[in-house]
Amino acid sequence: MNALKDVASVNAYDRVRYPGVPQPSSHPATMGALACLYGRDFASPSRCRVLEVGCGDGANLLSMAATSPQSQFVGFDLAETAIAHARATADAAGLTNVELLVMDIRDASVSLGEFDYIIAHGVYAWVPAPVREALMLLISRTLAPSGLAFVSYNAMPGSRVRQIVRDILLDRIRCGTEVSDKFAVAKECMEFYAGAWAGQDPVRKAMREEMVETLQRPPAVLFHDEMGEIFEPQFVSHVAAHAAKHGLQYLCDCRPALSTEAFFPSEGKGDLRQRANGDWVRCEQLHDYVNLTRFRRTVLCRDDGAIDRRTECTRLQHLHAQGRFRQEEPKKPNSDAFVFLADESGNPVSTTNATLAKLIGRIGAADPSAIPLQGAITGREIGEAILRLFLGGLLSLLTEPFVFTLTPGERPLASALARTQASRGETSLSTLRHTVVEVTDPESRHFITLLDGTLTRGELATEMARFTNAPTAAVAGQLDDILTRLARTALLIS
């Protein structure tokens, strides 16, 4: 215990703030959708209790809290400065449904209460074994009967390549102590080796790709991940076995693509399924051997009987769908195909089923809002198509729609959390869809801070004209456009 206090006093996360970002897949409405597809109960995201273990500066927790004012959110972390930062943000944003604590996982007790959703992002593989044990114990003691837990970790054996990056970085920074020096040394070192690993050698080529990808991550993230004191990537089968010891069971991964084999068993993976012999976790482990998965976001639930992993399209009826689909003219005239361009990448999706086309059209028209699928899944074909769009990452499924408005009123109101962030000059703002939107220009940020529901559109135009030294008429002319744009990024409340 003394050792613990020592650790707390020199906590690495107190020295370098971990730049937290909302994790869309950890939102109760998103996690719940997966549970629903696997035939499990889930608590309503608008009225639930959420615990985040190792919540850092609260970026994820506060963003979720802003989307569900009726739900209760509890978060704790060992780093005092991070919790102080989170508290200050929560106070400034008036988020009264959030409780933040400085606490060690090993000290957390059942007095925290029972939770419908428990999130531990970036914790499990970066703490020593006793803390991993304490985390799983905490989940098993505080998870509600139909609760869901989110545990993310670097996955073995794919992460052995990340360990190579770590080997090299740790070797290089052994001497330096200054944090800022370490960043510079690490960057130089990674660039050097990314260059040294030129050529066709397959191992060096694989490492080059890994290094280039690693270089794209913020230095502070790298500081805590690859360069952290503890870096113990885990096998999904070990995590599942650990969970089982505590009365929990593996449900699925948060990445929809990893559920593909469950819902649409492929011919090509038939031999792996056969070898797994009905053991789903075993199947996932074998997939990790093939895919060399580097990162996992595992959803756990209570071990109260087998999970029904059959594709049951009627389960979709309970969900809401959101996606960007823009209908295109078919390339060939007189074709009976309906073609849509999905998401930002413009992937084409085509179907000859008119009912399905109509549904996709409705989803696209509602975007960025979600539409209920109740009554829309009229047959297996439609259900499977929607499921495949979800697994392919082209469509989101939610147990409840996010609450925001696309038609701001006379006195527009922005999310209090986003207003707080904007007033602090932060460029990443939390949306009411639990995503992040980048707002880099100071004018837009100032504009957002004004949207507290007290100012009319006219007053907003006057204030922005003053702020930007532009004629009021010009600002007023742009106002509707800007408000519409902000509304579409899910920053406004009706």
Add this chain to the structure above:
Amino acid sequence: MEALTEAAINPFDQIRYPSMVHESLHPARLSVFACLHDRPFAPASRCRLLEIGCGDGMNLMSIAATAPQSQFVGFDLASTTIATGRAMAAAAGLTNVELSVMDILNTPASLGEFDYIVAHGVYAWVTAPVREALMRLIGHMLAPNGLAQISYNAMPGCRIRHIVRDILQDCLANVSDTATRLAAAKEWLDLFAAKWSEADPLQNAMRHRVQELLLFPLEVIFHDEMGEIYEPQFVSDVAADAKRHGLQYLCDAQPVCGCEALIPSEERSLLRERVGEDFVRFEQEYDFATLLPFRSSLLCRDGGTIDRSAAWTRVHKLHARGRFVPVSADESAPGRFEFRTHENGRAATSESVIADLLGRIGAAEPHSVSLATQIANQEIAETVLRLFQIGALSLQTEPFPFALTPGERPVASPLARLQAANGENNLASLRHAMVEINDANTRYFISLLDGTRTRRDLVIEMARFIGAPAEAIATELNETLNRLAHMALLTG
């Protein structure tokens, strides 16, 4: 301790590690690196060599057959392999080999002092206390001018191999029978190699690794990737461990990475700039840059600094061997001298002095040529070292004792004779290399070459054995003897 001496659970007793000879471990080849760094060394023909973890002693016996005046001691924990080795040494009449069952943790000082200590495939496959004991043993027993070789899987490159181990350990967790394990391992590896996509860089790297692995006998995987302990090491850690035991890092025994200090390459110039004078640091960065999966580190006593300057005259003390077959003038470009080298490679030079030297080396093959008077300047010396580095030429500090002109009563190496009589396909040559003899008649013929039979006796016996007319055998005899002589199997 009990566990270690419990021979019954030693995996090497259950599945014999495929016995092989490791050419680079011969003292005449190890000492090349001492010579190139201007360090004193004991002559291979009169030395004491210890092999730690010698298995069935085949590597040791093969060296012993080339150096009858030297003394060879080997030990291993696996009692069955030591028993096999002892029986072979006795049958081959190798009186200069001593094999015993011993634990690295429990080695008596009475073993004496050694000019060479080799430990192949031990260091990364034992626990930390055994590694420590191994290094201590070398620190105690290495002669002042001694040279020690330790091979191991190298970090961080081996983390890729570790993925294979991860997968096999998991997939074979419930298979205990060793034969079934081997078969299952192959099945799983085939399965994953087929599934890994060429388009994904890491999956592609794994495909390559597994395909490479499947070229070796499965027993190698069983002991390496699937061994109970698998702890690849950083070269900088090995050097630091050596230092604590009064030893220092010399260089790597693999020519491809052992010559960098002597003939600095353009490719590694940036790396050299980064590390300055610290050579161990250079080696570690080299491993980062190449992701080298295997190291064979040479250690010597920590007495004084090592002169890593490329003093080319050191090459004078060496002997060179290599295949250089001149390409006819009309086939090569004008003013160029071209040679066919090993493995269908080609070497070309416009320098007639170098062409002369390569011509002489090629003509002497399989014997070596002393370089004492052959190297007139630095450029020639560097060319020789570059050919050595890429494997086109081998260097040694002494010639190997074999005959190219068999006498009236031909004599084969007793070790090769014994192996041939045992029906083995791979025979240890007197150049300390493996030669493959797949045909049973030739093997029988070799077993007859004990110096008691005249060429006529040999013809009659082979005619009887094969059931062919003596005349037919007689006409082939010289050619067969010549072929075996060129394989370095004959002493006279």
